[in-house]
Amino acid sequence: MASPLSSLLLTLVVVCAFAAPMFCTILNSSVARDRKNNKVGFRTTLEHVDSSKNLTRFERAKHAIERGNRRIKRFKVMITGNSNIATSVSPGNGEYLMALEIGTPANSYSAIMDTGRYMASETFTFKNAGSHVSVPNIAFGCGLINLGQGFQQGGGLVGMGRGPLSLPSQTDDPKFSYCLTSRDSSEDSILLFGSAAENMPNGKTTTISLANSPFQPSFYTIEPIGMSVDAYQVPIPLNAFGVNFNGTGGMIVDSGTTLLILIEAAYDPVTSSLDQRIQLPKVDPFFNLGLEYCYEMPSSMSSDQLPKLVIHFNGSNDLELYWENYIIQVSDVVGCLAMASSSQLSTLGNIAQQNYYVLFTPSTVTFVQARCEGL
Numbered sequence: 001m002a003s004p005l006s007s008l009l010l011t012l013v014v015v016c017a018f019a020a021p022m023f024c025t026i027l028n029s030s031v032a033r034d035r036k037n038n039k040v041g042f043r044t045t046l047e048h049v050d051s052s053k054n055l056t057r058f059e060r061a062k063h064a065i066e067r068g069n070r071r072i073k074r075f076k077v078m079i080t081g082n083s084n085i086a087t088s089v090s091p092g093n094g095e096y097l098m099a100l101e102i103g104t105p106a107n108s109y110s111a112i113m114d115t116g117r118y119m120a121s122e123t124f125t126f127k128n129a130g131s132h133v134s135v136p137n138i139a140f141g142c143g144l145i146n147l148g149q150g151f152q153q154g155g156g157l158v159g160m161g162r163g164p165l166s167l168p169s170q171t172d173d174p175k176f177s178y179c180l181t182s183r184d185s186s187e188d189s190i191l192l193f194g195s196a197a198e199n200m201p202n203g204k205t206t207t208i209s210l211a212n213s214p215f216q217p218s219f220y221t222i223e224p225i226g227m228s229v230d231a232y233q234v235p236i237p238l239n240a241f242g243v244n245f246n247g248t249g250g251m252i253v254d255s256g257t258t259l260l261i262l263i264e265a266a267y268d269p270v271t272s273s274l275d276q277r278i279q280l281p282k283v284d285p286f287f288n289l290g291l292e293y294c295y296e297m298p299s300s301m302s303s304d305q306l307p308k309l310v311i312h313f314n315g316s317n318d319l320e321l322y323w324e325n326y327i328i329q330v331s332d333v334v335g336c337l338a339m340a341s342s343s344q345l346s347t348l349g350n351i352a353q354q355n356y357y358v359l360f361t362p363s364t365v366t367f368v369q370a371r372c373e374g375l
Helices: 004-018 057-080 194-198 264-277
Strands: 023-025 042-048 096-102 107-114 119-128 131-143 157-159 176-179 189-193 205-209 226-229 251-253 260-263 294-296 309-313 317-321 327-329 334-337 339-342 346-348 356-360 364-369
Touching (some): 189 194
Parallel strands (some): 107 157
Antiparallel strands (some): 023 131, 042 119, 042 189
């Protein structure tokens, strides 16, 4: 017999499938496809959901952090299965939009890329460096009533996770990559699929094996073994980032979350170590944003003023984060540590991924230092 929670979720799915306006979503699902003949390689662009809005830096930061907080709340529900808070959680929050067309003749949509349901299949068409490429037999679901503020920006979600019905998994070459430009950049970010994703730029490269989370197999989960600030090894418990038997733990790589979320055992020592080594005047924290450490930001900075934050992995693999990967500017003269704590899992959000070329395969994630503008 289905549990009350599963029955509720099923009811919500059915209602979403039959009630206007229409949104279409490529799904992550536990149901495997029996056919894989969609070999494809192409490149398209990603637009930040706030890029076309006339917002101040503070407003952009506030919107992004609020979306990320809602997303983390949804992750917690997915992990714990706590039905008591499920009704307050809305899906559909993300940070980057991609353009796609569905059907023949094609109908155009703008959909949220999501790395972290009435079914049909159709041909999907994507912009590809000035032309178009079509991929047949892509399974998707349509909803007529959809919850979540993310749907105000896009016509649906493009599932990019490790599940068998995500967009990459429905092709013969299930890999993809993106390179996210700086938040203040006027250029769009890029998204590449299949063979096109392997054209990596030159730069320091870090390849990390993905962990298998028994409760959330669609997440791109990695397991750091420590962190350092410049040469200082931050005192973090050895297994702070390990995946636990109950589905908590680990660090997920997620383009839809803004901040670098650290498990509580790591957050305090890491932020304290950074604060001690940042050579900038401190200002009152922006508690209304949930940001604890804030500083005056000069018009130009040297590497001596802002330390390097390094995440360590097995095999002597290090992921180096420079100041633009852990500080978010909330005004022209103030920047804050773009970090928050969580009791259940850590998340490498999109600020930490800026100006990294990130390649996802079914078993690994690779980070290449790059300037994403102009790629």
